[in-house]
Amino acid sequence: MVKSKTRDPGAPKRNMSTYLLYQNAMRDQFKAINPGMTFGQLAKYTSAMYAEMPPAEKESWAARAEADKERYLHELSSYVPSAGYDAKGDSIITDIEYGAAKPAKRYGKVERDVNAPKRNISAYLLYQNAMRNSFKQENPGMTFGQLAKYTSCMYKNLTPEEKATWVTRAEEDKKRYDEQLSQYVPPPGHDARGNVLGDQAPKRRTKRGPKDPNAPKRASGAYVFFTNEMRPIVMEQFPGIKFVDMGRILGERWRALTAEEKTKFEAMSAEDKMRFQLEMQQYTANQAAAQQAQQAQQAQLQQQQAMAHHQQMQQHGMPGMPGMPGMPPPEMHAGQHQYIDPNQYHYPEYNQHSYT
Numbered sequence: 001m002v003k004s005k006t007r008d009p010g011a012p013k014r015n016m017s018t019y020l021l022y023q024n025a026m027r028d029q030f031k032a033i034n035p036g037m038t039f040g041q042l043a044k045y046t047s048a049m050y051a052e053m054p055p056a057e058k059e060s061w062a063a064r065a066e067a068d069k070e071r072y073l074h075e076l077s078s079y080v081p082s083a084g085y086d087a088k089g090d091s092i093i094t095d096i097e098y099g100a101a102k103p104a105k106r107y108g109k110v111e112r113d114v115n116a117p118k119r120n121i122s123a124y125l126l127y128q129n130a131m132r133n134s135f136k137q138e139n140p141g142m143t144f145g146q147l148a149k150y151t152s153c154m155y156k157n158l159t160p161e162e163k164a165t166w167v168t169r170a171e172e173d174k175k176r177y178d179e180q181l182s183q184y185v186p187p188p189g190h191d192a193r194g195n196v197l198g199d200q201a202p203k204r205r206t207k208r209g210p211k212d213p214n215a216p217k218r219a220s221g222a223y224v225f226f227t228n229e230m231r232p233i234v235m236e237q238f239p240g241i242k243f244v245d246m247g248r249i250l251g252e253r254w255r256a257l258t259a260e261e262k263t264k265f266e267a268m269s270a271e272d273k274m275r276f277q278l279e280m281q282q283y284t285a286n287q288a289a290a291q292q293a294q295q296a297q298q299a300q301l302q303q304q305q306a307m308a309h310h311q312q313m314q315q316h317g318m319p320g321m322p323g324m325p326g327m328p329p330p331e332m333h334a335g336q337h338q339y340i341d342p343n344q345y346h347y348p349e350y351n352q353h354s355y356t
Contacts, residue, residue: 012072016065021065030049066144076088111195113195117180122238123167145252152249214283216280218276219276234253
């Protein structure tokens with residue numbers, strides 16, 4: 001099997017996160033300080049040093065990450081992919097075996113046709129995209145999360161006339177998308193919106209078995225408690241907001257919270273985790289008790305069936321089972337007890353005739 005390159009050599013280099021920028025910059029220095037550390041120990045040490053970094057110093061790395069992201073998006077906007085590569089420079093065909101091309105494996109998000117119409121976006125996202133650079137220049141020290149929170153606040157404080165302008169633009173963008181979609185001809189293997197179809201689509205996980213309705217509800221994380229509290233507020237601020245846009249805004253506001261602000265939701269999560277553990281202990285004990293009761297019931301039923309069979313055999317004058325109530329002692333033959341095994345004793349006449 002011959003594998004082709006996974007990335008176009010001429011594609012822009014992807015941007016890195018705040019932590020990766022810090023890790024790459026400090027790796028050699030940390031190696032020199034700790035020459036005996038293994039790769040895993042060094043990674044753990046770097047993570048601990050990053051966690052203990054003062055907020056002001058961490059913001060400087062966040063600013064570098066934001067600048068690197070802008071660099072990547074700027075280069076990507078002017079990037080023209082080579083044949084066999086998508087809009088981000090990833091290889092469309094990864095394996096060639098015996099002359100047959102195999103499509104690239106895709107996991108998670110469904111890939112789209114690069115020529116499909118660009119989806120329309122909401123009024124808030126149009127406003128956010130238009131004002132991002134302006135707000136950055138006005139607030140150069142803000143992190144990504146703080147800037148998102150600031151943008152959301154500014155949009156909320158728009159006058160009805162100003163907000164109506166962005167709503168109108170969003171409606172125009174929707175009309176643009178609908179018009180382009182009506183003229184769009186999807187290539188083979190794609191649906192009417194440009195999404196991958198059938199075997200080309202990423203594999204989904206198999207469905208889980210039915211859940212026991214009596215099982216305890218799983219514990220929720222801090223972010224879930226935050227979204228439960230924030231979702232009604234966002235829906236009030238942005239009536240008719242789309243599900244995807246809702247997720248983006250909630251994520252931005254969560255990242256914008258300080259450590260102190262997150263403490264409230266982390267405490268709620270810890271309390272819910274304790275509730276789940278206690279309920280799970282009780283649930284496990286109930287399951288074990290129910291299983292024991294079922295086993296006892298089955299044993300009792302088997303004993304009743306054996307008794308009924310024994311009585312039926314006695315009514316027809318046939319020897320029963322040794323040890324059963326009302327059973328005469330086993331016969332003596334040559335000084336030895338001779339027991340009759342009910343599993344080996346056969347009655348041909350009863351196998352051939354009914355004894356009703």
